[in-house]
Amino acid sequence: GEDVEQSLFLSVREGDSSVINCTYTDSxxxxxxxxxxxxxxxxxxLTYIFSNMDMKQDQRLTVLLNKKDKHLSLRxxxxxxxxxxxxxxxxxxxxxxxxxxxxxxxxIIQP
Amino acid sequence: xxxxxQTPKYxxxxxxxxxxxxxxxxxxxxxxxxxxxxxxxFLKIMFSYNNKELIxxxxxxxxxxPKSPDKAHLNLHINSLELGDSAVYFCASSxxxxxxxxxxxxxxxxxxxxx
Numbered sequence: 699g700e701d702v703e704q705s706l707f708l709s710v711r712e713g714d715s716s717v718i719n720c721t722y723t724d725s726x727x728x729x730x731x732x733x734x735x736x737x738x739x740x741x742x743x744l745t746y747i748f749s750n751m752d753m754k755q756d757q758r759l760t761v762l763l764n765k766k767d768k769h770l771s772l773r774x775x776x777x778x779x780x781x782x783x784x785x786x787x788x789x790x791x792x793x794x795x796x797x798x799x800x801x802x803x804x805x806i807i808q809p
Numbered sequence: 810x811x812x813x814x815q816t817p818k819y820x821x822x823x824x825x826x827x828x829x830x831x832x833x834x835x836x837x838x839x840x841x842x843x844x845x846x847x848x849x850x851f852l853k854i855m856f857s858y859n860n861k862e863l864i865x866x867x868x869x870x871x872x873x874x875p876k877s878p879d880k881a882h883l884n885l886h887i888n889s890l891e892l893g894d895s896a897v898y899f900c901a902s903s904x905x906x907x908x909x910x911x912x913x914x915x916x917x918x919x920x921x922x923x924x
Contacts, residue, residue, distance in 0.1 A: 799852040
């Protein structure tokens, strides 16, 4: 079955770059997504990448995709306290199916 | 205007009761979803639905049923509530387009507590 794996916690210093990693098993994944969830809030779509791309940049966010290794990463440059949240990696196979989420990475910002 | 809204935001009820959670989207999307987030923050798809088909995650008990009066609404009915149903339930919507990214937009969640 489909599986998406992430580390549960990442701690970085304010101003440093954060790199959140994700691996997935479904080779038919067409799109891969990153969502952000702040405490007590819903999920906010940050960015997504099509499976035939290997990089996508959007302001402070850089997504890297290694399709051969089924590895996805999200880099946040100049991490700020407002970036403190849970970051979910998700994949979608095809059609109107729902997303398969990883367990989320809690990003902790140290002053 | 809120794109995807859910009511109620909080729901506390007793075991054995039947309850509903409502979801509405004003994005003009044609596909809607329900997800369950447990106490460890793990998210699982429960249903996806558009006007053509309902896709059900096989792990979802048949006490849960989605009902869609129109394209903008997908309500979740839960019968005979159990303690293990306590969770946050998220509604989401997307536009179905062949080859598209199906970006899903989420509602704020409904925190269900079963006592």
